[in-house]
Amino acid sequence: MNREDFIMLNKDIVYLDSASTSLKPKCVIDSMNDYYFNNTSNIHRGEYNEAILNNKLYDETKMEIAKFINCDKREVIYTSGCTSSINMFVLGYMKKYLKNGDVVLLSKSEHASNLLPWFNLSKEIGIKIKYIDLDSDYKLDYSSIDKLIKENNVKVISLAHITNVIGDIRDISYIGDICKKNNILFCVDAAQSIQHVKIDFKKYNISFLSFSSHKMMGPTGIGVLVGRYDLLEKMEPLFLGGDMNLDFESDCSYSFKEIPSRFEAGTMPIAEVIGLLNSIKYINNIGVLKIHSYIKELRDYLVSGLDKLDNIVVYNRNSDSGIVIFNVDKIFSQDVAIYLAHYNICVRAGNHCDKILKDELGVSNTVRVSLYLYNNKEDIDKLLNALKNIDKIYDIIL
Amino acid sequence: MDDKIRREIILDNYESPFHKGLVDDNGYKRVSYKSQTCIDNLDYQIKIEDNIVKDIRFDGDACAIATSSSSIMINNLIGKSVDDVRRILYNYKNMIEEKDYDNKIIGELEVYSNISKQPNRINCALICCNAIEDVIKN
Numbered sequence: 001m002n003r004e005d006f007i008m009l010n011k012d013i014v015y016l017d018s019a020s021t022s023l024k025p026k027c028v029i030d031s032m033n034d035y036y037f038n039n040t041s042n043i044h045r046g047e048y049n050e051a052i053l054n055n056k057l058y059d060e061t062k063m064e065i066a067k068f069i070n071c072d073k074r075e076v077i078y079t080s081g082c083t084s085s086i087n088m089f090v091l092g093y094m095k096k097y098l099k100n101g102d103v104v105l106l107s108k109s110e111h112a113s114n115l116l117p118w119f120n121l122s123k124e125i126g127i128k129i130k131y132i133d134l135d136s137d138y139k140l141d142y143s144s145i146d147k148l149i150k151e152n153n154v155k156v157i158s159l160a161h162i163t164n165v166i167g168d169i170r171d172i173s174y175i176g177d178i179c180k181k182n183n184i185l186f187c188v189d190a191a192q193s194i195q196h197v198k199i200d201f202k203k204y205n206i207s208f209l210s211f212s213s214h215k216m217m218g219p220t221g222i223g224v225l226v227g228r229y230d231l232l233e234k235m236e237p238l239f240l241g242g243d244m245n246l247d248f249e250s251d252c253s254y255s256f257k258e259i260p261s262r263f264e265a266g267t268m269p270i271a272e273v274i275g276l277l278n279s280i281k282y283i284n285n286i287g288v289l290k291i292h293s294y295i296k297e298l299r300d301y302l303v304s305g306l307d308k309l310d311n312i313v314v315y316n317r318n319s320d321s322g323i324v325i326f327n328v329d330k331i332f333s334q335d336v337a338i339y340l341a342h343y344n345i346c347v348r349a350g351n352h353c354d355k356i357l358k359d360e361l362g363v364s365n366t367v368r369v370s371l372y373l374y375n376n377k378e379d380i381d382k383l384l385n386a387l388k389n390i391d392k393i394y395d396i397i398l
Numbered sequence: 399m400d401d402k403i404r405r406e407i408i409l410d411n412y413e414s415p416f417h418k419g420l421v422d423d424n425g426y427k428r429v430s431y432k433s434q435t436c437i438d439n440l441d442y443q444i445k446i447e448d449n450i451v452k453d454i455r456f457d458g459d460a461c462a463i464a465t466s467s468s469s470i471m472i473n474n475l476i477g478k479s480v481d482d483v484r485r486i487l488y489n490y491k492n493m494i495e496e497k498d499y500d501n502k503i504i505g506e507l508e509v510y511s512n513i514s515k516q517p518n519r520i521n522c523a524l525i526c527c528n529a530i531e532d533v534i535k536n
Contacts, residue, residue: 009419222515334437334461350437365437398405398462 002286006374013346014379017162017194019323019370028217031278036072042267044243059267061277065224068280069209071201075232076141077225077260078268081193085111085225086158086314087209088263089187090117093208093227093235094156100126103152107132107140108360112353114189118158118317123153128152132159134360137318139168145175149182156185158285161193165352165361165368167196167323176205177266179366184376185231191215193322195209195283195372196292201226213272218279222272227265232259239265290381291373298371298380305384313386315361322371326350328390333365339393404509407470412462415469417476420457427536431529435521438464442529449480459470463510463519468526477511479533487527487534494523 009060015023041050042056050157059073079085098104104118108131129150133144140159148154157179162169165290172188179186185207190199195216201209209226213219220292227235228331237244239254244265248254256262275301282290284311301323306312309320348368358364370381420422420428426443433439442456444451454472471490475483492499497513513523 068492332465334463338461364439394405394409394462398409 001373001376003376004284004373005282006239008114009162009374012155012344014343014382016369016371016375016379016383017348018372018375019215019368021220022195022217022372023220023374024275025282027248027282028275028278032219032271035212035274038096040161041270043270052398054274057274057277058268058270064277064280065177065226068284069199069226069363070203071200071209071226072229073184075226075229075257076255077227077263078234078273079210079223080221080269080391081214081223082189082210083223085208085223086113086187087117088225088238089210089227089231089235090121092238092263093231093335094127095121095125096194096236097234097324098127098155099127101128101153102128102155103128103148104156104158105130105145105154106158107134107160107163108356109134109138109166109168109354110158111164111189111191112355113191114158114160114187115354115356125290125314127155129191132157137168138316138357138360139319140170142171142174147176149178149184154182154184156187156191157376158187160189161197161199162190162193162321162323163354164192164323165325165366167192167319167321167325167370168316169193169320172199172204172206179207180205183352192228192323196295196322207231213276213279216276217282218271219275220273222269224276229259232263235263236339237262237265241265243267251267286373294373296320296323298375298377299324301371301377302371302380302383304385305380307377309384309387311390315366317362322375324369324371325366326369327363327366328387331390331393333367335393335397336390338397339390340383342383342396343382345383345386347383399508399511407506407509408462409468411466415456415465417453417455417469417472418454418457420471426453426455428462429529429533431525433521433525436461436518438522438525440464440468440525440529442468442526442533444530444533446480446533448522451475451478451480451483454530456471458523461519461522463513463522464525467507467510467523471526471530474505474507475530483530483534487531490527491524494520494527 004031006023039050042052062073062076065076129286133141135141187208190211194211212223244262246255246257312326314326330366427443428443430441438460440460443455445453456468488505489499510523
């Protein structure tokens with residue numbers, strides 16, 4: 001749908017790598033160009049028209065995000081991306097409030113961004129990491145959560161809403177309820193879900209929510225951390241400097257601005273904030289439910305096409321998102337990606353930033369196709385046709 | 399070199415690589431090489447005695463170019479003196495980087511002479527070369 005809004009699709013290209021980064025509609029790019037061509041200014045304290053306009057857009061974006069995920073606008077912090085968001089609360093809050101022996105529940109299908117910051121806390125302050133079991137479809141085994149809570153001093157559960165390799169959609173409403181009942185902090189990595197699944201920050205009892213703009217048709221270089229206000233009051237800013245301080249004196253005393261300004265040090269990526277505002281408006285204009293059901297339809301079409309090819313193994317047949325991972329018998333996944341690139345079909349090969357999922361999946365590397373709203377069945381047909389002729393791969397890539 | 403022959407040599411060495419599989423022998427130096435730019439992940443074992451490369455083994459997950467170039471490179475290096483190995487690696491690297499090289503020194507490795515036209519495969523073609531260079535340096 002809406003293919004005409006994506007200038008890059010005017011090239012003869014089949015873009016199937018949206019879990020990595022999404023394409024940007026023209027309105028998002030135009031809004032950023034408008035900032036650079038016509039309305040460049042810094043924000044805060046400028047008394048001229050352009051600065052006033054940008055202040056307004058900066059705040060309007062927070063209000064739009066707050067409305068989009070149902071939180072208070074004071075709970076919205078701009079970061080450089082989802083990785084930065086997770087590091088911000090793990091290092092700024094968790095490092096201070098977790099203690100040696102406290103248990104954090106993760107899963108082996110998390111992105112590196114939701115693993116390594118916790119591994120770091122394990123080394124630095126001695127928290128214990130436990131993994132929630134995965135079932136035969138590599139989805140969360142929800143029954144193991146209760147068991148782990150009963151047997152351990154669980155203080156935090158941190159999970160992707162949709163995992164970036166398996167593409168399974170977690171029931172964060174259910175997990176949020178469990179967390180509330182057991183007084184556990186619930187951290188959600190929404191990098192792969194924010195663009196097509198409805199999230200309700202308050203209703204799902206989320207403590208910290210992280211996402212990136214560039215996977216939701218916004219620009220790179222900006223992400224969002226949403227933190228429950230009472231937790232943000234205790235969170236330490238990781239970066240100190242301009243625009244986040246209220247006052248400082250030569251005797252080294254200083255004080256911070258209110259939340260969330262104290263977490264946004266230095267000049268923020270203003271053009272990117274404006275781009276993000278327009279990407280959210282763009283998603284809202286279509287509707288997340290409509291986007292999700294369209295992606296699901298495409299996914300079913302893709303999986304049924306792959307099923308007809310006898311040399312393909314699909315690893316996540318029963319997931320519900322636009323992410324499909326597979327391997328071609330006896331062909332290294334990177335070679336498959338290079339072969340497809342010959343036909344201008346853009347996919348990704350590798351472990352997709354999850355190097356411990358191999359413990360469950362049994363393979364280290366796969367080819368990942370990821371679909372978004374601008375894809376259509378013709379894109380999938382082109383992929384399937386190329387895969388049908390993959391016996392010619394080495395004539396093409398060597 | 400004729401394209402068909404070039405392809406056949408690469409493919410033969412990819413599908414049935416020589417010297418694949420590591421050995422349990424302390425006489426070998428081992429180096430693990432994970433590509434920084436792609437997903438090639440190979441281990442190499444090198445046995446050097448009296449300044450002669452007696453044996454090299456490798457294993458791991460890698461693409462057609464990284465696997466086949468390891469196979470051909472290792473075939474070329476076994477039995478050579480460390481100085482000769484340096485010379486081969488130097489000329490091979492030069493070829494990959496489109497600099498002057500002596501094709502008589504690199505032999506069959508010349509099948510990768512066009513790899514620079516595919517920039518994302520250059521590192522795949524250099525993985526074995528870099529691994530062995532590291533061992534020799536140390």
